[in-house]
Amino acid sequence: MKRLLFMLIACSMLFLVACGGKDSSEAKGTASDEKVIEFWHIEPGERGKIFEEVAQQFEKDNPGVKVKLTRIPNDTFKQKLSVAMAGGEVPDIFQSWGGGWLKNFADEGNVLDITDDIDEGHFNQLALANSTYGDKVYGMPLGLSIDVVFYNKEIFDKYGLKAPKTFDEWLKVIDVLNENKVIPIALTNQTKWPGAYYLMNFAARIGGPDLFNSAFKREGKGFDDPAYVQAGEYIQELVKRNAFNPGFNGVPYDEGQGRQLFYSGQAAMMDMTISMLNNIRDEAPEFEEKLDFFLFPTVPGGKGDQTQVGGSASPVFSVSQDSEVADLSIALIKALTSEKIGHEFVKRTGGLSAVAGIEPEDELVKRFFEITESASHIQMPYDQTLPPELGEIHKDTTQAIFGLDMTPEEAAEQMEKKAVELLDK
Numbered sequence: 326m327k328r329l330l331f332m333l334i335a336c337s338m339l340f341l342v343a344c345g346g347k348d349s350s351e352a353k354g355t356a357s358d359e360k361v362i363e364f365w366h367i368e369p370g371e372r373g374k375i376f377e378e379v380a381q382q383f384e385k386d387n388p389g390v391k392v393k394l395t396r397i398p399n400d401t402f403k404q405k406l407s408v409a410m411a412g413g414e415v416p417d418i419f420q421s422w423g424g425g426w427l428k429n430f431a432d433e434g435n436v437l438d439i440t441d442d443i444d445e446g447h448f449n450q451l452a453l454a455n456s457t458y459g460d461k462v463y464g465m466p467l468g469l470s471i472d473v474v475f476y477n478k479e480i481f482d483k484y485g486l487k488a489p490k491t492f493d494e495w496l497k498v499i500d501v502l503n504e505n506k507v508i509p510i511a512l513t514n515q516t517k518w519p520g521a522y523y524l525m526n527f528a529a530r531i532g533g534p535d536l537f538n539s540a541f542k543r544e545g546k547g548f549d550d551p552a553y554v555q556a557g558e559y560i561q562e563l564v565k566r567n568a569f570n571p572g573f574n575g576v577p578y579d580e581g582q583g584r585q586l587f588y589s590g591q592a593a594m595m596d597m598t599i600s601m602l603n604n605i606r607d608e609a610p611e612f613e614e615k616l617d618f619f620l621f622p623t624v625p626g627g628k629g630d631q632t633q634v635g636g637s638a639s640p641v642f643s644v645s646q647d648s649e650v651a652d653l654s655i656a657l658i659k660a661l662t663s664e665k666i667g668h669e670f671v672k673r674t675g676g677l678s679a680v681a682g683i684e685p686e687d688e689l690v691k692r693f694f695e696i697t698e699s700a701s702h703i704q705m706p707y708d709q710t711l712p713p714e715l716g717e718i719h720k721d722t723t724q725a726i727f728g729l730d731m732t733p734e735e736a737a738e739q740m741e742k743k744a745v746e747l748l749d750k
Contacts, residue, residue, distance in 0.1 A: 363416035370607030415645040423455035424709030437644040452638040452679035464641035466679035472635035473618040488619035511592035512573040513583035517720035526621040527556035533628030534702035548740035557733025602675030636703040
């Protein structure tokens, strides 16, 4: 009886497992049929919302596909992606700024060549060139940005100030603001790149637009050129003039402390890319009515002028070389950089589009657009153009210049020494 009872129970269990197994197998099959696109980006506010909307539409258009968006703050993102690249755990799609930062990953074989997927004339060629290496394209750009000095019109009007066009005029503005207990310029230089804009801008105003390429391509001038030394001297003159908020080298950008100084009227100016308008519209939309900007001032006897501006192409979307859903990932970044999304990007974020021919309707953004249209030169950020190791030295030495911990001559010598090691091959 015991043996018979055991056999009946066993048969019953096998029957239940078999019946249940069919459902489990079907469920597992459904799960395994779902294709997931891992997508890392840095964008808050409307930019991030646009990504979400495109991802949702893409899922509707492609049943069985899931787009997993992961937003990581800007400076954490750089470190996290570098670690992922080194460990072979790269997301299918990732955002970048193009330039040397992306090129380094492409050189290591981590980024998919998407040259054949680029439509001729679809992108602004300057923006596309920033993610093109050796005639091969490794990223599709959506945004194009320039660097300006934002200022609070209300504060300027209160003290009878005008937007400066020259360095001497800028110093007078700074002096008046200091006399009235207003921080002249909000600076968030813990992560070093915000301060690097000053070195880049001063160097271009002093030495002209060809200075950087001459040093980078080793065509005569080096990173110890007198123009770079003088650029550091201008920075230190601003520091000694109390142009910036106290402790600026320890204030991070992502957390928004510098922007809050600006929004609250404690600081009157902030040198930043126009992507900050996206932050303003997300964090303090009421502040926009007080907002205006001017281009980085010229310097006495300098070879550069205000038709030459700093800029960047971002976001740029790339696909991992090892992506198991590469075709779908390429289709998604094409959707993200379509003409329709280019218009949405401009309309909703206050940025410019790297998709060709998209003119903004917003009056403020239209002024940004007109600057890029009439620009004689747009200089991409050094740290995004140089090899990563040299880019880090550029940021480190510039931060040290701001902190008065290093002379401009010492900084220039360090840069050139490393450039000889890395570029003179």
